Amino acid sequence: MRRRTMYAFGESVRRFFGVVALGLILGGSVGFTQRGGTVSEADALALQRLIPRAEHFELFEAGSRHFRAYGKSRDGGKSELVGLAFFTTDLTPRIYAYKGRITTLVALEPTGRLIGIEVIYHYEPFGYFSIDLSRFPAQFVGKSILDPLEVGEDIDAISRATITMEAATRAIRQGARQLAREFLSEQAGR
DSSP, X not given: OHHHHHHHHHHHHHHHHHHHHHHHHHHHXXXXXXXXXXXXXXXXXXXXHHOTTOSEEEEEOSSSOEEEEEEEOTTSOSEXXXXXXXXXXXXXXXXXXXXXXXXXXXXXXXXSBEEEEEEEEOOOTTGGGTTXXXXXXXXXXXXXXXXXXXXXXXXXXOTTOHHHXXXXXXXXXXXXXXXXXXXXXXHHTO
């Protein structure tokens, strides 16, 4: 009996390291870099929904982890930056709602105007009638990062989901402002 247990343990260890090795091989082929890293297919599809003008995306891990979207310039020349995007859980990881963090993909123009919001994942029990509805992300589109972006002021509140709404809004507001600050300071340093 002892021999069988040791054999099963050995097989489990081999499988574990096989999975780890496969992950390293596949992860290595994706090749995230400090600047201009590759973007997963799932992220690219979500980004394309929010920034339809973009032709390609790059992942930036220098400073705050975010994406940059590039499209054709208006005069037909080389690619120009048409948008920035981030996951709220990357830029504001300490903002928790009622049941945990809310993962939202936020896209904005380099000028600081919000282009689109997509709630990706959450554990919120009242999310189905608050942040999951299309009108929640729609109310952010076109707003500036300089707007209040406060529930009850320029973002509609939904009763019984106050904690969820406030956490999602706070993560969007703080993350967008943080990314804009970092982007502007990078541009000023050039």
